[in-house]
Amino acid sequence: MKLNTKFGKFGGTYVPELLMPALEELEEAYINSKNDKKFNTELKSLLKDYAGRPTMLYHARNLSKRLGCKIYLKREDLLHGGAHKTNNGLGQGLLAKYMGKTRIIAETGAGQHGFAVAMVGAFLGIKTIVYMGTKDIERQKMNVHRMRLCGAEIVPVSLGSCTLKDAISECLRDWVTNVKDTYYLLGTVAGPHPYPSIVRDFQKIIGEEVKKDIMAQEGRLPDHIIACVGGGSNAMGIFNAFIQDTNVNLIGVEPGGKGLDTEFHGASVCRSRPGVFDGQLSYLMQDKNGQVKESYSISAGLDYPSVGPELSYLNDSKRVKFTAATDEEALRAFKLLSETEGIIPALESAHAVAHAVKLSKDLNKKDIVVINLSGRGDKDVFNATEALEELNFD
Ligand SMILES: Cc1ncc(COP(=O)(O)O)c(C=O)c1O
Structure with missing residues (x-):
């Protein structure tokens, strides 16, 4: 079984060729996890007992x-x-663990997704790096401190508008270089297929x-x-x-x-x-x-x-x-x-x-x-x- 790559004419996979195997690996792992009783039981329990x-x-x-x-x-x-970002952080964090990834990267704007990933990284014991625009670091300071407290490394992004879109671009750049051991934990229903479907399903x-x-x-x-x-x-x-x-x-x-x-x-x-x-x-x-x-x-x-x-x-x-x-x-x-x-x-x-x-x-x-x-x-x-x-x- 494969997921739909598009919603009408929208969606698709407009990425450098180098990332295609990683996106295919992600899609396959996600489909397997959907049918995996152990994965679903663990996620359900985390959503209830850890997240509330x-x-x-x-x-x-x-x-x-x-x-x-x-x-x-x-x-x-x-x-x-x-915030709702925890639903997706837990779902994809667990997926990263099941895929055997040893490094998680994420972008963040308000810092809520970044914090969701930082806490999941701490909880699962996986090294976590969060890319964040310098404008957002300034206006969402509290979340920067929260992420650091959970052991995440924050990489300031001072390109373009120094906001979310630039943080996403930097994540994709990191992923191209470190694709083997790294899981890119994208925080919203955007980006290349299969992320829009995966994030929607976890939300x-x-x-x-x-x-x-x-x-x-x-x-x-x-x-x-x-x-x-x-x-x-x-x-x-x-x-x-x-x-x-x-x-x-x-x-x-x-x-x-x-x-x-x-x-x-x-x-x-x-x-x-x-x-x-x-x-x-x-x-x-x-x-x-x-x-x-x-x-x-x-x-x-x-x-x-x-x-x-x-x-x-x-x-x-x-x-x-x-x-x-x-x-x-x-x-x-x-x-x-x-x-x-x-x-x-x-x-x-x-x-x-x-x-x-x-x-x-x-x-x-x-x-x-x-x-x-x-x-x-x-x-x-x-x-x-x-x-x-x-x-x-x-
Ligand atoms: C509390 C909260 N609501 C909404 C959003 C917007 O993201 P989305 O449109 O993916 O829900 C964010 C993003 O950081 C957020 O922190």
Whole structure:
């Protein structure tokens, strides 16, 4: 059995020839692990006992009252590590162990994926190297310290925009040189095949749990599911179980930065066209000559000029609707959720909350909205507070 290499016209394997055997080895190992009882039992137990799954589906009563509709939060922020990235870190970390790899490399933006990999590396006793843009090292310092505490080596990347896309490029470079003993643990549903499928599969537990819990609590499916979109792993994670349920609106929220009409945003689906980047064909921010444009967002985890290929496909087939929230809207939502519920969201997740605020204007109190709270906001407290002060919020 082989996995599909494409989603419609999107996806594929646009990499140097040298990496093809490694990607084929990865696909084969992943397919074997899917059918391996021992692997699945070990992963299930790690997700439960180490990471704390299942996470809660919480009816946010105060926010619901404020917005005039029924809001549920999928609490991925409560997962060990503080974000949904742990699901994929554990899955692929275990896969690396089963493949006998002795070195794990990873890219990170917000540092949440980097931390998930660092903790898995510590736990499994595998040497871990995390590539991170210097801009992100500065704005997500807390996660840099957390990764180092777990024994990971951080390699600062000072190329290009010094953010996630440059860290991914450096990882691919490292992998080409050290392909034999190294596992590249990619953190989102992007990159060359088979990563988009592997990462989606390790994240799809989010939506499966939501489906079960919302049926138990409400006896019906939600009307809307909202997730922020960087590469797209928390979005695919929560959407996947609902793709066939066409009455459920699936909404991806991209980083609108300083506004979609400015140069400073990271909304690849809302404002770009397909192009090849990081080993895949997908929506890509690019100039008229096809040169990759730099993305911008206040949120490091969303600051990426492309998106996973399955989301591009779901956009074109109109199953997922894409929109954007600006930095300012996300900051307002960051404050709103903290004040109404005592839950501080990651700035990434605050983009999804911001869209719920906008959407609620057209909803009534019977409408059910599930927001994927992909991570917690401890890492953002200082930057967000400063930014809120600059905006003169009280
Ligand atoms: C908390 C959180 N949410 C969302 C994202 C965006 O990634 P993805 O689109 O793959 O879910 C990140 C990325 O670091 C993150 O840390």
